[in-house]
Every structure is written in structure tokens, then in C-alpha cells.
Amino acid sequence: MTVDAPIADGHPLPRLNDPARLRTRYAAEARFRIYGVAALSIAIAFLFGLFASIISNGWSAFLQTKAHVPVYLDPAEIDPDGKRDVSRFGLADYTKLARDALSKAIGLPEKQDKATKRDLKGLLSRAIDVQIRDLVVADPSLIGQTITVPLLAHGDVDSLLKGAIDRSIPEERRQLNDRQLQWIDKLTADGVLKKDFNAGLFAYGASSQPESSGLAVALIGSLFMMLTVALLAVPIGVATAAYLEEFAPKNFWTDLIEVNINNLAAVPSIVFGLLGLAVFINFAGLPRSASLIGGLVLTLMTLPTIIIATRAAIRAVPPSIREAALGVGASKMQTLFHHTLPLAFPGIMTGTIIGLVQALGETAPLLMIGMVAFVVDIPSSVMEPATALPVQIYMWATSAERGFVERTAGATIVLLGFLFVMNAAAVYLRRRFERKW
Amino acid sequence: MEHQVVHREAIGAEPLQPATIIARNVNVFYGAKQALFNVDVDVPRNAITAFIGPSGCGKSTFLRCLNRMNDTIPICKVTGKIMLDGQDIYDPDLDVVELRARVGMVFQKPNPFPKSIYENIAYGPRIHGLTRTKKELDELVEQCLEKAGLLKEVHDRMHEPGTGLSGGQQQRLCIARAIATRPDVILMDEPCSALDPIATAKVEELMDELKENYTIIIVTHSMQQAARVSQRTAFFHLGKLVEVGDTRQIFTNPRDKRTQDYITGRFG
Amino acid sequence: MSYSTILAGVAILAVIAFVGGLVRARGHAAGPVKMHSQLGYYGWYAAVLAALPAAILITVWAASEPAVLSRLVARELPATVDTLNAAQHSLAMGQIQSISEGLPKLGAADLAIIKKARLGFTPVEEAQRVLKEHGIVLGSPPPPYVINAAADLTENRAISRYLLAAIAGLLAIGGLFYGVRSIRPRLRARNAVEKVMLGGLAAASTVAILTTVGIVFSVLFETIHFFQGVSPSNFFFGTVWDPRFSAAGSADTIGQFGLLPLLWGTLFISFVALAVAVPIGLMSAIYMSEYASQGVRDVAKPALEILAGIPTIVYGFFALITFGPLLRDVGAMVGLEIAATSVLTAGIVMGVMIIPFVSSLSDDIISAVPQSLREGSYGLGATQSETIKRVVIPAALPGIVGAILLAASRAIGETMIVVLAAGIAANLTLNPFEPVTTITVKIVSQLTGDLEFDSPQTLVAFALGLTLFVITLALNVYALYIVRTYREEYE
Known part of the structure; x- marks a missing residue:
């Protein structure tokens, strides 16, 4: 193999240390950094603009x-x-x-x-x-x-x-x-x-007059729906996650479940509303506008979130714990309920709260099942007609009077307040119970 | 501390003429932990210098000081002086981008970019603006592949991904990539540790040819490899340079007890 | 007898079985043979045997009862009912259903009135009044045959429930005795109980499948229903969206259901959204993973997460009251006529909403590019931005494309922002300053009116929903496939 002289030295190509070229390259470097800072700033500026707009429009609603x-x-x-x-x-x-x-x-x-x-x-x-x-x-x-x-x-x-x-x-x-x-x-x-x-903002139901309309029905409706979601989605979600992580054989059927969960997480929420309308109202004959149906639809919608979070939490429990339990003669089921699930509990809670946050802010599927209703009386059961906080925002947002704009923004502040508290709880749980294995 | 005073200068660390790289008093810290202690070493031009020593002895750390790759690690701090052809490479005025073009590097694991073979080699010349026309670039790529002994093997698949080559071919591709920016020095950090013996032999053969035109520094944990390819060997131990000298002398007649222990396999 | 009473009965039997099993196991535990399982499992064993078969029976019964009962009722109806048209028929069946549900609430005196009305001694209006007093409001006075059928239905239902209570009770009692009697020290109670628990866990995991099946079938079923009235070519290739009933006498009486303007609006807005989100999200991700100090990352990452956590209705409201008017005013200043609800308004706000989807996924993907590639590039004397642009991004490209596709599917399926900020007029336009409408907007507007359920005007929402589902599903499956192959490459 011969070595070609030109590469080694004395070459017709331009020398390396061309200061002009280096300057251009560093200018490009600086520009690229600026693009990055600008992109981040725009995103954060939007966040501030949004909050400023909502708060300045809405604080007077209180x-x-x-x-x-x-x-x-x-x-x-x-x-x-x-x-x-x-x-x-x-x-x-x-x-x-x-x-x-x-x-x-x-x-x-x-x-x-x-x-x-x-x-x-x-x-x-x-x-x-x-x-x-x-x-x-x-x-x-x-x-x-x-x-x-x-x-x-x-x-x-x-x-x-x-x-x-x-x-x-x-x-x-x-x-x-x-x-x-x-x-x-x-x-x-x-x-x-x-x-x-x-106080009326929290005590009144629907009204055609802005001054006498309030969020009471929406708050109760949202509460009922969150309870339904928590009571249904958490057990089903945790059971599914535990089954897939700890018991499921690797076969076509479990692969199908797996792919399916990932895809359900990305199905547009409005499609869940169509499902609710077709199955719960038209097929099962449950009453329209009832918070039970809203809760059921939101349950199906949040299930993937809870399953995915729970699986991650279960997976984070080190195998050594399971081996230790199995080693002293516990059955797989006992290992799951005595060791794995309790240790995964903070992670499951965090995932659940994130799921509930998602459910609380969701609007589109509830429009499909008739929760855009003019409900004056505060519902006393999950079978009675109700609205939800984000749906109330939607209904007020489409009313023309100035008073309703203020109330819409006020309701938005209330909604964001709830979401903030729930997220803070999730962050607290994560920090408080975070475990380094 | 006593140790440090006694072995202030390693055996055989007297100045060398002519030297490409002169390092004096080099200390490296990772946060609070000191990784290198007062290293003084000269590296001769157009020869292969091998850094040997047990793992964790600081040989790779020192190698990465020579083209300031340690700059990419935020907690790493380097003190002392390293001169490349009379220029201090830690001089704030010196441009690290330019330095790295002059001091090329080949890594432990072959790391071709996930692009075609051609693009892998053309990358350096392109960013440094070394060629003006497509034809020049084509020629340069061919020359580099030729020099790396790879041209015949990849001639008809220049535009296929570099990641599709075998391990040994990938490493030779990385060497070809390094010489494409026409460096003065090539640093090789255990270049054969991921390769099989046949591929290793090919790379060693290549290094032997390249030393005609380049100053090569190789870090290796294989003493046989150091003995086979290098003209000069430096032995590192626990962050200190213990002994440096002519390869034959180091392997046949080491002056330090620890060097002797190491090459006879008493630790390592 | 209601289902809840029957269930409560079964639950009581299960508790008895649990206690009985426990007591019997305790008795054995005192004996010489070591028990196989912990005592509690024997209790559960007996309880499961008592409750599970009965519970399954009740579920199956509850699911099939309405169909069986209505078949029975239909057989008894006079032949005249067959001559009614579909709407009248469903009205009559609805009346039967609601009267039969109300009858058990009536007192003896009121029941007598109903009975008279049924036999023709009292005008049916009287029956209607009595029912109304008990909260059963009927639109029109029920014909006698309806009251007849309702009474039959009530009777049959009562018989059905008694039958169920008897069978379920026998099953539960049988299970109870069998369970308690079979308890011996060698009985592997824990294994049996755990088998049932495992069955429960596996059953829970099918809910996700059932949801998908439910979505596909319910939407597909109504869509087929829709295509019975409207031709698929009208829907898929029509360029006019005008679902109203046309004027009387006109030949075309079902309106026009052209999907294309809606699809165009959806894609146009999604395109604008991606044009906003991709550069900003991608550059943010690059800056955060490659340049930013830990301090900046600690602030910027949660900020972007907040952006992802804000409900879309809030974005929509923001677009409606602040961003739309702002854009209109800015446009007016530079001489552009921008409608307050326009492609641009909805697109930009939606773009901001999906920034976090692009940035967080891209961030993960960029961080997954091996450090050795970066070092290889630095070792050749490349600057940081050169390394990012020419090595890191090309290496991460498949993953980034996957992230963008996922964001696109979000944008296409997004509802509330476009409902409030895009407009409602179906509009095939290239002008981003004009309002357009989207698939999701039309699903909402077709289903939130007072339309009857079986009209094409309502059913079209399901055809739109199916279209949306198929588009987003295809995007998701493809995106997840790309991301997964990319991950495998570097693992």
C-alpha cells in the first residue's frame, strides 16, 4: 500500500487555519444558539400570555x-x-x-x-x-x-x-x-x-343572566365524574397493569392488548364521546346528560394513562424484591399483593392523579353525551343531569354578554386552580415517596 | 503526598528532540477527585507512542487532554502545560475546533456516523472547507479510503451506510475519517479493543504505514500490542506517569519496579 | 324484585359461606394434619364458590332480559302495529317501556284506573293523567294495546326476576354447601382462590380491548346506517358540506355531506399548527438537551409540561377572547384582513398546544443518540452546532419524524380549540386568514342539536368519527412503529 504524499503535506488545498472561514463557522454556532433560546422564549412567553389573559379577564368574576x-x-x-x-x-x-x-x-x-x-x-x-x-x-x-x-x-x-x-x-x-x-x-x-x-359563582346553577349563573352544577357534576373515574379506572387499570407485567404470557393476545393500550392513549377524545353516545345512551339506555355516563366515558379515556403509569411503577420495583418473596415461599399472587403493589403505590397514585387531571380538563367527549345542558338544579345522584367544569366554560364562552366572558375566565381560573392543586399533589407524592433502589 | 514528591518526574522523562507534543506538569481533576498527577512527557514526531497501564490509571484521560476532548465534560479541569509544535493548546486564544482538526482521534468503539461511507469521510473536509469542488472531495475521500486500506473492500458501496461494515472495517473507516482532515497527530484510544485478532492485525499494519506521515499516540491495555507497534512507551499507574522510554528498553529492561511488575503480569 | 336486591342476597350468602369456610378450616387446623393454605383462603374459597356462579348468571340474565321480554311483548301486539312506520313503531315501543317501568310505582287506586283504561271503561287520557302524577310523562295518550302490552311487560318482568332470584339463590346455596363441605386440610384453597383472582386480573385487561372493539363497532354500525341513506361517493368525494334538509319539492332531500371541505380544513389547520410547533418544539428540545445549563432546564422543562397540562378548552377560550382579536388587530395594522376565527388563529394556538408533544419526545430521542457519535464529530474539529445539525439530528431523524407524526395526530383529533377558534362554515379555501371548519367541529355541531337520532344529519357524525379514527389510528401505528424501530437501533 502506498502512501500518497499530497495528503501528508504540501497540498494545493486551502490551509486549515483560514480565519475568515472560522469566523463564519462561529457565527453560525452563535445563530444556532440564539434560535434555541428564541424557541424556548416563545413557548414560555405564550404560557405567560395565556395566564395573563385568563387572569386579567377573570379575576373580577370573584x-x-x-x-x-x-x-x-x-x-x-x-x-x-x-x-x-x-x-x-x-x-x-x-x-x-x-x-x-x-x-x-x-x-x-x-x-x-x-x-x-x-x-x-x-x-x-x-x-x-x-x-x-x-x-x-x-x-x-x-x-x-x-x-x-x-x-x-x-x-x-x-x-x-x-x-x-x-x-x-x-x-x-x-x-x-x-x-x-x-x-x-x-x-x-x-x-x-x-x-x-x-359566593354565587359557586352556589348557583345555570341561568340566562350572567349575574345569577354559577358553577355549582358543574362542580358537583365534575366531582361525581371524578369519583366514578377513580372508583372504576383505578381498580381496572391497576389489575390490567399487574396482569400484563407479572402474569401475562408473551403471546399474540397479550401483544394485541399491549398495542391496543398504546393506541387507545392516542385516540382523539371526541371518538370516546361517540362511543359513549352509541353504547351507553343508545344501546344501554342510560339517561342523557347524567354524570354517570360522563364518568364512564372518561374512565375508558383515562384507563390507558393509568395502565401505562402503573406498569412503569411496577417495573421500577426491583426483581430482587420479588425473588426474595418467592424465595421464602410466597405465591406469585401473594408477592404481587404483599410486596410489589405496595412498593409501587406512590407511582400508581401519581399516575392516577395525572389520569384524573386529564379527565377533569376534558371537554369534547362530554359534549357528545349531552352534557351541554341547561341544568338549574344541583344534581343529587350520578343519574341526574349535570354539566362539568370544562363544559360550563364552553357554554359560557359561546354566550355573548360581557358578564359571561368574565365568568368564563373566572371558571377557567377555578379549573386551572383544581388542576394545579392536583398536579402539586402528584409532584409532592413523587418527591415524598421517591425511592432509590 | 510523599509519593508525589519522590516520583515528581518519571524515569526517562527527560526532554526529547525533536518532539511534537511536550506536556509539563499536567494535572486533571474530575470535580474533587484528581485523576492525573504532574505528568511530564514528550511525544516524538512521526513515530508511534504507546500509553500503557492498568485500567483506571489515567492513560485515556491524558490522551483526551491532548485534543481537549475533556472540555466536553463539564466537571473536568486541566492544569499544566501541553505544547503542540510550540503552541500551548490550553492557550485561551487557541481555537479548540482547529486544534481537534490537527489532532485527530480514533475511539475505543468504532463510531461511524449513521450515514454512508462516503459521507463519513467527507464530513470533516466539508465542515472545515478543505475542498472547493465535488471532484476534489471525491478524490480526497478515495485517497483516505486507499490509505486506510479500505478502498478495495468498499469501492462499489461507497454510498451505503457505514454502520453496515464489519467491526474492523468500521474502525478503519474511523481512521480514514480522522486522516481526512489532514491532522498532524492521531490519537487512538484502545482502537482494537472491540476487534477480533484478524481485524486487529489489519489496523496495526495500517498504523505502521501511517506513522511515516503522522505522529500517532495509542492507548492500549495490551502490552503485546504496544510492543508490536510502538517505538516509544509510557507506563501510567494510579494517575502518575511511572516510566517512559524506548519501547524495547521498557519491555526488556524496565528501570522501575512497578513497570517490571506490570509487564511481567504481576498486576494489571 | 330489582337486581340490587338479588345481588344483595347473593352477597349475604357469600358472607355466610366465608364464615362457614373459616370456621370449618379452624376446626381442621386443630387436627393432626397440617393445613395446605392459610385459613383465610378457605373462607374465600367457599365465598367464591357461593358468589361467582350466581354473579355470572345474573350478569348474563341482565344482558339478555330486555331482548327476550320485548320479543315476548311484540308477539302479543295486534297486527295493526306492523303497519306503523318506523318512527311510530319506536314511539309505541318507547311508551310501552316507560309505562311498564312506572306501573310498579302506582298505588292500588291508580292501578285500578289503569286497568279500566286498559279494558276501555275509562278514557285513556285518564290513564295518561295518573301516570303523569307519578312522573311518567307521555307525549300522547297511549292506545289501549300499549297499556295492555305494558302491563304484560311488567308482569313478565316480575316473573323473570323471581325466576332469576330462585335460580341464583339455589346456585349460591349449592355453592355454599359444596364449598364448605369440601374443606379438608389437603384442599389447595389458595391455589383455587388465586386462580380466580388471576381470572379477574385477565378480565380487567380485556376492558382495553373491549373499548377498542366498542369504538370500532358502534361507530362502524352507525356509519353503515348512514351510508344506507347517503351514498359513499357523496360523502367521500363531495365538495359541498350542506347537511340541511333542502327545500320542499327539490329532488335532493337529504342535503350534501361532502367530506372534502372538512378534511381540507382539518389538514390546513394541522399544517399551520405543525409549522408553529415543529420549529419551536424541536429547537427547544435541542437547546434543552444540548446547550442549556441545569438551572435553565429545571425551569424550562416544567414550563413546557404546564403547556401540555392546560386543558384544550382553555386554549380555545384564549384563542376566542384574546388571540383571535389580537391577530385581527395586528392584521388590520399591516393591512391584512384576518377574521377573528380563522385558520391562522386556530392553527397557531393549536401549534402552541402541541409544542410540548414535539419537544418532550424529541428531547428523549436526541438524548438517546449515543455520546460516541458526538465525540466522533468533536474529535474531527466540528463545532457544537455542526455536530448537532450534521450528526445528532440526522441520527435522531426517524425518531423525530415519529414524534411529529404523533403531534400531527393530536392536531387532527383536537376538538375544543377548533370549535371555538376555527369557525363553522365549511370552506375550501387556501387563504389562512379565512375561517374554515374541521371534522371534529362538525361532529360536535351535528350531535349537539335537537336532531332525531336516526336522521342522516346525526348519523353523519359517526361517519366523520370513523374517518377521524382511521386517520389518527394509521398515523399513530406508523409513528409508534418508527419510534420503536429507532429505539431498538440504539439499545
């Missing part, structure tokens, strides 16, 4: 404008024949009583024309009728007394006080007219109209 006026519960209106008949209470015009109280607080004359009455009524929520009636029904002895209850102000008044209504636009296009603005200013200055903590 406050609600209410009118603190003394309302005279006039017996002549509520109980004209003095029989204290509860069924009669429902017929009274409580809005009129509240309107009178408000008018007194503003200092208007007792005799009023229709327009004044209408404008006054426009300051109050339509829900106050029910609000006062419920008080009276609960305690008929209040009739004839003057009580001071925080009356829900109309959504427009609330928006005005939160600065969401522009006073400079012409009166005819504004939600509130000039006279109403004057009254509101007076009432605000007198401390009658003020913003309180919005």
Missing part, C-alpha cells in the same frame, strides 16, 4: 356587585289574606318590593311613571325575585319586617362598576341610560352598591 338596601316585606303584597299559605307566597311581586326599596335609597318620589319603574328594575337582577321569595318561604315570620339583604345587581350594573362598559358611547347604544348612570353613581357613593365576594 367579585359581584350587590345592592345593600333595606327591603320592607309588605304583608299586603306577600300574604294579603294573612293565612301564611306558602303556596300563595310564590305569586307575590318581590321585584316590586326590591324596586321600592331601591327607589327609597336613591330618594325618588313614591309616585313614579312607567319609564322610571323600568329603569329602576333594570338596575336589579331578575334573580332577586327568587332570592327574596326563598327567604320568605324559609322563614314566614319575616313578613312585615324590614330586612337588609344584599340584592344582586343587574349584570350591566356589575359590568359598569368593573369598568367594562364605556360611559362615553352615546346613550341610545349604551346598555344603561344617563339617568341610570346617575343613580348608580349616587348609590355607589352612598355605599349601597358595592362589590362583594361572589
Whole structure:
């Protein structure tokens, strides 16, 4: 074999240490780094933008404008024949009583024309009728007394006080007219109209008025669904994972299960909704909108997550532990239940929480099974119609009023808050029980 | 500490003329752990120098100092002076990219890129801009394969993946890849440890030919290999350079007791 | 008698069996022969023998009872029922079902009224009123034959339950006695119990299979149903999406169900999303795995994970109230007309959503590239970016392609972002500033109205769902295959 001289030395090719070329190469290096930093920054900037947008739109949803006026519960209106008949209470015009109280607080004359009455009524929520009636029904002895209850102000008044209504636009296009603005200013200055903590956001169900709609039904519905998922998906998921890891023979059937689980994890969630609609509602005849069906659909959807996490946790338990148990004469099943599963427990819990987080935030499949429902009453069982937190967000997001935008963002904050707490729990569990083998 | 003072300079570590690489007082630390202690060694031009010693003795660590491969390990710190043709390679002004082009390296396990044979060799010349035309590059690739004794074996599958070659062929491909940037020095870190005896013989034969044009340093744990291929041998033990000298002298008449113990197989 | 009562009975028998087995095993344990298993297993042995056969019987019974009963009822119906059209028929069957469910709730006086109505002595409206008082609301007064059938159904159902209770009870009691009596020291109770447990574990693992089978069959079944009314060529090759009933007198009365505009919208938005997510996700992954210090990694990695954990409805809402209007205003400033709901809005927001899918998987894959390849490149004097661009990325490419395909399948199946931010008008357009609609949006809008279930307008959602399922399944299987082959190469 001969050695070619040209490569060794004295070669017509350019010398290595060409400073210009080196500079170009280092410039390319710097540019590449900058691309990396820029990509990461864009991603994180988006995260901040998203949170900033949600919080700035939504924080005010936790406050609600209410009118603190003394309302005279006039017996002549509520109980004209003095029989204290509860069924009669429902017929009274409580809005009129509240309107009178408000008018007194503003200092208007007792005799009023229709327009004044209408404008006054426009300051109050339509829900106050029910609000006062419920008080009276609960305690008929209040009739004839003057009580001071925080009356829900109309959504427009609330928006005005939160600065969401522009006073400079012409009166005819504004939600509130000039006279109403004057009254509101007076009432605000007198401390009658003020913003309180919005307990109603967590206590009310669906309503067509933003000020009287709340998350109660959604929260209970989501709670029921999470319970269903936890009660079904965890045992089934853990059993599946234990079977596949510890017992399953390696054959076509278990391969099929394995491939299947990986693919189910990536099936679009909306397809699970179609399954729920076709199987649980049309075939099994379960009631639409019930949180049980939502729970079942979400169970099927989260199963792959829990199975995959549990398998990883079981696999992380070193074989030496199993061998030790088998060595002292435990059966495989005893080894699993006495040693492997308890040791894998923190990992299983973490996986379960991650599955629940995924289920709590899921919307699309629930739309398919009729959970986009206008549910006023808080459900008391899993068979009753309910909505879910993300579905409530969807329904409010598609409503036009400014008040609903605020509530949507507020509901989003609540949802993100729950997810944050659950994730923090998962991280805590992982850290607390992390075991180095 | 006493040890360190007694063996401040290894036996036979007197300056050599002419030398390509001159190392003085080289210490290497991995975090708090010191891996090399005050190594002084000269490496002669156009010859093969072998670093031998039991595993963990620091020979590979020292080899990786010579082209600053240790820079890629964040916790690694090197002190002392290493001169390549009169230039301090740890000089902050010196460019590590350029240094590595001048000091090529062949690794313990063959590590061809998952690309074609042609692309493996063309990679270095391309990034350093050594050729201007496709024809020049083609010629260079052929020359390098020829020199590595691989051309005949791969002539008609230049564009097939380099990972498809046998272990010995892969290692010769890596050598061809290293010489494509026309280095002055080639570092070989146990280049034959993953190869069978026939492939090893071919690589050794190749090294013997290459020493005409290159300064070669080989780290090996096989004393037979060191005796077969090298002209000069340095023996490392526990992070220190114990003895360095003419290969024949080291193997026939070692001056240090530990060198003798090692080459007679009393430890290792 | 309800199923829960029967189940409770079986459960009580199982508890008795458990205690009996335990007591008997204790008796043997005092004897000279060593027991094979721990005592508790003998209790479980007896309990399983008592409960399991009965439980299986109840499950099978519950699954087949409705079909058997409705067959029986149908046989008794007058011939006139056969002449009814499909809708009327299903209405009548529905009435029978709901009346029969309500009858057991009625008191004696009300039952008498129903009975009279059934025999024709009282107007059926009276029966309707009585039922309404008990929460059974019927749309129209039930014909006498319906009340008749409902009464029969109620009767048959009661008989069926008594029969079940008797058989299940006998099975459980038989199991109980057999189980308790067969307890001897040599009985391998633990092995038997564990066999049943193993069966339970194996059964649980079939749920995943059943889910897939359920998805495929339910969606396929309704899709076939859909294609009975609408031709497949109308669906697969149609370029117009207009599923409304057309005006009376027009020849075409089923509307047009062209898939192509929806498919185009889906692909267009997914393309924009990938155009955002792939460069950002990939560069982030490269930066984090090759350049970033531990400190930066500790902050950036969780931040990207948060991005992955945000529910898609939140992204959708963000697109709707903030990002869409922002994009429209920015567009207006530079003279572009961008609709608030547009391909661009939905695509960019969806792109951000899938950044973490690209980045975390790519990060894993890049980290799996052997260090020796990097060293080989550095040893030749390559800079870090040259090493990444020419050695690391090409080596990791198959895995990265797999990651991108998985992200693409996410984007195609994503629903909430497009529902809120893409628009609802089916639109075959190349202009990214215009609204389009997607397959998922149409599935939602076809199924959230008050449409009757059997109309093509509703059934088309299942055809769309099947299309979506097949597309994403193919992408996933292929992507997982690529990623797996890639992993094997470096293991």
C-alpha cells in the first residue's frame, strides 16, 4: 500500500487555519444558539400570555356587585289574606318590593311613571325575585319586617362598576341610560352598591343572566365524574397493569392488548364521546346528560394513562424484591399483593392523579353525551343531569354578554386552580415517596 | 503526598528532540477527585507512542487532554502545560475546533456516523472547507479510503451506510475519517479493543504505514500490542506517569519496579 | 324484585359461606394434619364458590332480559302495529317501556284506573293523567294495546326476576354447601382462590380491548346506517358540506355531506399548527438537551409540561377572547384582513398546544443518540452546532419524524380549540386568514342539536368519527412503529 504524499503535506488545498472561514463557522454556532433560546422564549412567553389573559379577564368574576338596601316585606303584597299559605307566597311581586326599596335609597318620589319603574328594575337582577321569595318561604315570620339583604345587581350594573362598559358611547347604544348612570353613581357613593365576594359563582346553577349563573352544577357534576373515574379506572387499570407485567404470557393476545393500550392513549377524545353516545345512551339506555355516563366515558379515556403509569411503577420495583418473596415461599399472587403493589403505590397514585387531571380538563367527549345542558338544579345522584367544569366554560364562552366572558375566565381560573392543586399533589407524592433502589 | 514528591518526574522523562507534543506538569481533576498527577512527557514526531497501564490509571484521560476532548465534560479541569509544535493548546486564544482538526482521534468503539461511507469521510473536509469542488472531495475521500486500506473492500458501496461494515472495517473507516482532515497527530484510544485478532492485525499494519506521515499516540491495555507497534512507551499507574522510554528498553529492561511488575503480569 | 336486591342476597350468602369456610378450616387446623393454605383462603374459597356462579348468571340474565321480554311483548301486539312506520313503531315501543317501568310505582287506586283504561271503561287520557302524577310523562295518550302490552311487560318482568332470584339463590346455596363441605386440610384453597383472582386480573385487561372493539363497532354500525341513506361517493368525494334538509319539492332531500371541505380544513389547520410547533418544539428540545445549563432546564422543562397540562378548552377560550382579536388587530395594522376565527388563529394556538408533544419526545430521542457519535464529530474539529445539525439530528431523524407524526395526530383529533377558534362554515379555501371548519367541529355541531337520532344529519357524525379514527389510528401505528424501530437501533 502506498502512501500518497499530497495528503501528508504540501497540498494545493486551502490551509486549515483560514480565519475568515472560522469566523463564519462561529457565527453560525452563535445563530444556532440564539434560535434555541428564541424557541424556548416563545413557548414560555405564550404560557405567560395565556395566564395573563385568563387572569386579567377573570379575576373580577370573584367579585359581584350587590345592592345593600333595606327591603320592607309588605304583608299586603306577600300574604294579603294573612293565612301564611306558602303556596300563595310564590305569586307575590318581590321585584316590586326590591324596586321600592331601591327607589327609597336613591330618594325618588313614591309616585313614579312607567319609564322610571323600568329603569329602576333594570338596575336589579331578575334573580332577586327568587332570592327574596326563598327567604320568605324559609322563614314566614319575616313578613312585615324590614330586612337588609344584599340584592344582586343587574349584570350591566356589575359590568359598569368593573369598568367594562364605556360611559362615553352615546346613550341610545349604551346598555344603561344617563339617568341610570346617575343613580348608580349616587348609590355607589352612598355605599349601597358595592362589590362583594361572589359566593354565587359557586352556589348557583345555570341561568340566562350572567349575574345569577354559577358553577355549582358543574362542580358537583365534575366531582361525581371524578369519583366514578377513580372508583372504576383505578381498580381496572391497576389489575390490567399487574396482569400484563407479572402474569401475562408473551403471546399474540397479550401483544394485541399491549398495542391496543398504546393506541387507545392516542385516540382523539371526541371518538370516546361517540362511543359513549352509541353504547351507553343508545344501546344501554342510560339517561342523557347524567354524570354517570360522563364518568364512564372518561374512565375508558383515562384507563390507558393509568395502565401505562402503573406498569412503569411496577417495573421500577426491583426483581430482587420479588425473588426474595418467592424465595421464602410466597405465591406469585401473594408477592404481587404483599410486596410489589405496595412498593409501587406512590407511582400508581401519581399516575392516577395525572389520569384524573386529564379527565377533569376534558371537554369534547362530554359534549357528545349531552352534557351541554341547561341544568338549574344541583344534581343529587350520578343519574341526574349535570354539566362539568370544562363544559360550563364552553357554554359560557359561546354566550355573548360581557358578564359571561368574565365568568368564563373566572371558571377557567377555578379549573386551572383544581388542576394545579392536583398536579402539586402528584409532584409532592413523587418527591415524598421517591425511592432509590 | 510523599509519593508525589519522590516520583515528581518519571524515569526517562527527560526532554526529547525533536518532539511534537511536550506536556509539563499536567494535572486533571474530575470535580474533587484528581485523576492525573504532574505528568511530564514528550511525544516524538512521526513515530508511534504507546500509553500503557492498568485500567483506571489515567492513560485515556491524558490522551483526551491532548485534543481537549475533556472540555466536553463539564466537571473536568486541566492544569499544566501541553505544547503542540510550540503552541500551548490550553492557550485561551487557541481555537479548540482547529486544534481537534490537527489532532485527530480514533475511539475505543468504532463510531461511524449513521450515514454512508462516503459521507463519513467527507464530513470533516466539508465542515472545515478543505475542498472547493465535488471532484476534489471525491478524490480526497478515495485517497483516505486507499490509505486506510479500505478502498478495495468498499469501492462499489461507497454510498451505503457505514454502520453496515464489519467491526474492523468500521474502525478503519474511523481512521480514514480522522486522516481526512489532514491532522498532524492521531490519537487512538484502545482502537482494537472491540476487534477480533484478524481485524486487529489489519489496523496495526495500517498504523505502521501511517506513522511515516503522522505522529500517532495509542492507548492500549495490551502490552503485546504496544510492543508490536510502538517505538516509544509510557507506563501510567494510579494517575502518575511511572516510566517512559524506548519501547524495547521498557519491555526488556524496565528501570522501575512497578513497570517490571506490570509487564511481567504481576498486576494489571 | 330489582337486581340490587338479588345481588344483595347473593352477597349475604357469600358472607355466610366465608364464615362457614373459616370456621370449618379452624376446626381442621386443630387436627393432626397440617393445613395446605392459610385459613383465610378457605373462607374465600367457599365465598367464591357461593358468589361467582350466581354473579355470572345474573350478569348474563341482565344482558339478555330486555331482548327476550320485548320479543315476548311484540308477539302479543295486534297486527295493526306492523303497519306503523318506523318512527311510530319506536314511539309505541318507547311508551310501552316507560309505562311498564312506572306501573310498579302506582298505588292500588291508580292501578285500578289503569286497568279500566286498559279494558276501555275509562278514557285513556285518564290513564295518561295518573301516570303523569307519578312522573311518567307521555307525549300522547297511549292506545289501549300499549297499556295492555305494558302491563304484560311488567308482569313478565316480575316473573323473570323471581325466576332469576330462585335460580341464583339455589346456585349460591349449592355453592355454599359444596364449598364448605369440601374443606379438608389437603384442599389447595389458595391455589383455587388465586386462580380466580388471576381470572379477574385477565378480565380487567380485556376492558382495553373491549373499548377498542366498542369504538370500532358502534361507530362502524352507525356509519353503515348512514351510508344506507347517503351514498359513499357523496360523502367521500363531495365538495359541498350542506347537511340541511333542502327545500320542499327539490329532488335532493337529504342535503350534501361532502367530506372534502372538512378534511381540507382539518389538514390546513394541522399544517399551520405543525409549522408553529415543529420549529419551536424541536429547537427547544435541542437547546434543552444540548446547550442549556441545569438551572435553565429545571425551569424550562416544567414550563413546557404546564403547556401540555392546560386543558384544550382553555386554549380555545384564549384563542376566542384574546388571540383571535389580537391577530385581527395586528392584521388590520399591516393591512391584512384576518377574521377573528380563522385558520391562522386556530392553527397557531393549536401549534402552541402541541409544542410540548414535539419537544418532550424529541428531547428523549436526541438524548438517546449515543455520546460516541458526538465525540466522533468533536474529535474531527466540528463545532457544537455542526455536530448537532450534521450528526445528532440526522441520527435522531426517524425518531423525530415519529414524534411529529404523533403531534400531527393530536392536531387532527383536537376538538375544543377548533370549535371555538376555527369557525363553522365549511370552506375550501387556501387563504389562512379565512375561517374554515374541521371534522371534529362538525361532529360536535351535528350531535349537539335537537336532531332525531336516526336522521342522516346525526348519523353523519359517526361517519366523520370513523374517518377521524382511521386517520389518527394509521398515523399513530406508523409513528409508534418508527419510534420503536429507532429505539431498538440504539439499545
